[in-house]
Every structure is written in C-alpha cells, then in structure tokens.
Amino acid sequence: MKIGELAEKSGLTAHTLRYYEKSGLLKASGRSASNYRIYTKGDLETARFIKRARTIGFSMDEVGTFLSIRSDLPKHVCADAKALADTKIKEVKHQIEELQSVLKALHRLSDACCGGSESAEYCTIIEALEHEDPVPMQH
Amino acid sequence: MKIGELAEKSGLTAHTLRYYEKSGLLKASGRSASNYRIYTKGDLETARFIKRARTIGFSMDEVGTFLSIRSDLPKHVCADAKALADTKIKEVKHQIEELQSVLKALHRLSDACCGGSESAEYCTIIEALEHEDPVPMQH
DNA sequence: CTTGACCTTAGACTATACTCTAACCTCTAA
DNA sequence: TTAGAGGTTAGAGTATAGTCTAAGGTCAAG
Numbered sequence: 001m002k003i004g005e006l007a008e009k010s011g012l013t014a015h016t017l018r019y020y021e022k023s024g025l026l027k028a029s030g031r032s033a034s035n036y037r038i039y040t041k042g043d044l045e046t047a048r049f050i051k052r053a054r055t056i057g058f059s060m061d062e063v064g065t066f067l068s069i070r071s072d073l074p075k076h077v078c079a080d081a082k083a084l085a086d087t088k089i090k091e092v093k094h095q096i097e098e099l100q101s102v103l104k105a106l107h108r109l110s111d112a113c114c115g116g117s118e119s120a121e122y123c124t125i126i127e128a129l130e131h132e133d134p135v136p137m138q139h
Numbered sequence: 140m141k142i143g144e145l146a147e148k149s150g151l152t153a154h155t156l157r158y159y160e161k162s163g164l165l166k167a168s169g170r171s172a173s174n175y176r177i178y179t180k181g182d183l184e185t186a187r188f189i190k191r192a193r194t195i196g197f198s199m200d201e202v203g204t205f206l207s208i209r210s211d212l213p214k215h216v217c218a219d220a221k222a223l224a225d226t227k228i229k230e231v232k233h234q235i236e237e238l239q240s241v242l243k244a245l246h247r248l249s250d251a252c253c254g255g256s257e258s259a260e261y262c263t264i265i266e267a268l269e270h271e272d273p274v275p276m277q278h
Numbered sequence: 279c280t281t282g283a284c285c286t287t288a289g290a291c292t293a294t295a296c297t298c299t300a301a302c303c304t305c306t307a308a
Numbered sequence: 309t310t311a312g313a314g315g316t317t318a319g320a321g322t323a324t325a326g327t328c329t330a331a332g333g334t335c336a337a338g
Contacts, residue, residue, distance in 0.1 A: 004284065014285085015327060023325090034334050036285055045269065052268050056248070057241040060325070066268065073260040081264040082254035089245045096238045099231050102196040106228045109195070115221035121212040125220040129191050129205065130184065143314060153315085154297060162295090173304055175315055199295070 003028075006039045010047035017047065025050055025064055058088060142167075145178045149186035156186065164189055164203055197227060 007014045020026045021037075026046050028037035039047075049070065053063045062084055069076045112124040120126060146153045159165045160176075165185050167176035178186075188209065192202045201223055208215045251263040259265060 002285075013327085016325085018286095019326060032285095032334095034285080036334080049268050052271065054325095056244045056268075057238075066265070069259055069262075070265050070268075073262070073265065074258050076259040076262075077256045078253050078259055078262045078264075079256060081259055081262050082249055082252045085245055085249040085252070085264055086254075089242065089249060092238050092242045092245060096235055096242065099196075099235045099238070103228065103231045103235065105195045106224055106231060110221055110224040110228060113221045113224070114217050115225075117216045117218060119213050120208055120215040120217055120220060123208075123212070123215075123217045123220050125217070125224055126205070126209050126212065129188050129195075129209075132191070141315075152297085155295085157316095158296060171304095171315095173315080175304080193295095 001039050001044075002032075003037050003039070006044060006047060009044055011051055012047060020047075020050065020060075023060060023064075025060060025067060057092060058084070062088065140178050140183075141171075142176050142178070145183060145186060148183055150190055151186060159186075159189065159199075162199060162203075164199060164206060196231060197223070201227065 001009075003014045003017055006012075007017060010017075012020075017026065021028065026043065029040045029043055030038040032038050046067070050063050050067070053066055054060070058066070065084060066081070069080055109125050109128055112128070114124075140148075142153045142156055145151075146156055149156075151159075156165065156176075160167065165182065168179045168182055169177040171177050185206070189202050189206070192205055193199070197205065204223060205220070208219055248264050248267055251267070253263075
C-alpha cells in the first residue's frame with residue numbers, strides 16, 4: 001500500500017509517517033517504480049504499534065527502543081521492556097506530583113480571592129504574587 | 140542596579156532578564172551613559188513577581204496579563220485575577236487527569252510483565268503494544 | 279489530453295522558554 | 309596600562325513532535 005492508505009489505516013498522517021521515517025522509527029518496506037513508498041501489512045502493524053506506544057506516553061526515543069526490542073525478541077528479555085515501562089511510571093508519577101503542588105499553590109491563590117467586581121487594589125492574588133514564596137516546582 | 144545585580148537578587152539569569160525584556164515582560168527603567176540597563180527596586184519586585192508567577196505554573200503570556208493588571212490595579216477587579224487562576228486550575232486538573240490515565244495504562248503494561256530474564260518472545264508489554272487499544276489521551 | 283488526487287523532496291515553521299555564541303564595548307582595581 | 313569582570317547586540321541553538329509549503333512528478337478516469 002502507499003502512504004495515504006497507511007495513513008488512513010494507522011490513524012497517523014502521511015506527513016507524520018514521513019517524519020517517522022526520517023526519525024528512524026518506520027521505514028517503508030520498498031519503493032515503487034515511480035519512487036512511491038510501498039508499505040506492507042507488517043508496516044501497518046508497526047505503525048499501529050508506534051501509535052499505541054506514543055498514546056500511552058512514550059517518547060519517540062522510547063518507542064525506538066521498544067521497536068528495537070520488538071525487531072529481535074529472542075535477543076531481549078522481559079526485563080528490558082519492563083525497565084522502560086517502570087522508568088516511565090516513575091517519570092509520570094513525578095510529573096503528577098509536580099502538577100499537584102502547582103494545583104495547591106493555585107488553590108491557595110484562588111481561594112483567598114473574592115473574585116468579585118471590587119477593585120483589584122487589594123486583590124489577594126496580586127498580593128500573594130508580590131510577597132508569598134510559592135512552593136518551588138522541582139523537576 | 141545593573142543586570143547582573145538584578146539577576147542575583149531575583150534568582151533569574153541576566154540572559155533570562157534580557158529575554159523577558161524582549162518578550163515585553165520587564166523593561167529596564169533606564170539606561171546608563173554606557174548603555175547598560177539600569178533597574179530600580181520596583182523592577183526587582185517585578186522580577187520577583189514574575190518569578191513567583193512562573194514557579195506557580197503560569198505561562199509567560201499569563202504572567203504578562205497579571206503584570207498588566209498589576210500595573211493599574213484601580214482599573215481592574217478581583218474577578219480579572221481570579222479568572223486567570225481558575226482557568227489555570229482547570230488546565231492543571233486536566234493535565235493531572237491525563238497523566239493519571241497514562242499512569243494507569245503504564246501500570247497495566249508493567250504489572251502484567253514478569254520483568255525477568257526470560258526471552259522477550261512472549262513479553263506481555265510488547266504483546267499489549269501490538270494489540271491492545273490504550274486509553275486515548277485527550278487534550 | 280487534461281484534470282484532480284496522490285506522491286516526491288528539502289526545508290521552513292509552530293509552540294514554549296529559555297540558553298548560548300560571537301564580536302564588541304565599559305568599568306574598576308592593581 | 310592592562311587584565312578581568314561585566315555589559316551590549318543580533319541571531320542561532322536546544323528540546324519535542326510534528327505541521328506545512330513549494331515545486332514538481334505520477335496515475336487513473338473521462
């Protein structure tokens with residue numbers, strides 16, 4: 001199949017597929033006489049694999065690692081794949097914690113403010129930003 | 140004071156301060172005879188204001204809005220400031236929810252995998268990425 | 279034979295928030 | 309006077325993941 005069909009079947013765009021090729025994630029299996037990219041059913045499965053992994057939150061780099069495991073399973077062990085997942089879990093947990101501390105800081109700002117049509121001269125939000133030290137966001 | 144001193148006192152770098160000037164967040168109050176940026180105590184307070192707002196999670200654009208409120212408080216009402224905070228709260232909550240669904244998907248991957256030194260030929264993580272439809276991440 | 283849909287490439291652009299570089303100028307202290 | 313610290317500018321680079329454009333080639337149908 002040509003790139004348009006793969007795009008439709010995989011839910012990616014042709015642009016993105018070419019970009020993935022340039023990035024080394026998914027190379028077309030061949031070329032037609034007129035130099036069109038030709039993809040196989042296996043390529044479609046790979047495209048879907050990539051899309052699922054991206055949706056779950058893996059970066060293109062991490063997807064690349066999965067693909068290299070996938071391309072030669074007997075050479076790899078479960079621990080290889082699990083390590084990727086577990087590292088990602090730690091990262092995501094950390095991001096959630098950060099956002100929760102941001103949320104707390106925002107609530108402290110918002111809850112103290114009347115939010116009414118009073119002049120902002122004594123607005124507690126502006127006040128707090130003038131003087132309060134926010135919980136630092138570490139990353 | 141010159142940019143270096145302001146950098147030290149505000150916790151921003153001179154680079155960042157110049158960048159903020161270019162972006163319209165914080166302009167130096169004046170220039171010396173030798174064209175050095177000259178900042179006042181008021182500028183220092185503004186720099187700290189910006190830093191606090193950024194730390195809490197506001198974008199540079201949003202900080203700009205806060206600054207325009209702050210620069211003429213009588214013209215604005217509490218609702219203006221609170222609206223910014225509450226919009227941000229919604230955004231952050233949404234991001235947290237997204238990450239939590241990502242985390243769930245990751246746990247589903249990881250928990251099913253033995254993680255041992257068995258060959259990856261039957262690795263459930265790879266399997267899942269081949270076939271399972273992940274919870275889509277909406278944004 | 280032409281129209282329109284689809285394909286090709288290299289390369290520029292988007293967004294966010296810096297971060298750094300090169301080449302040059304200024305100021306202070308020894 | 310000279311070294312070194314610190315200042316100036318425009319502009320490029322970093323990171324991520326696309327997204328789009330221009331200029332052209334290919335193919336099937338009418």
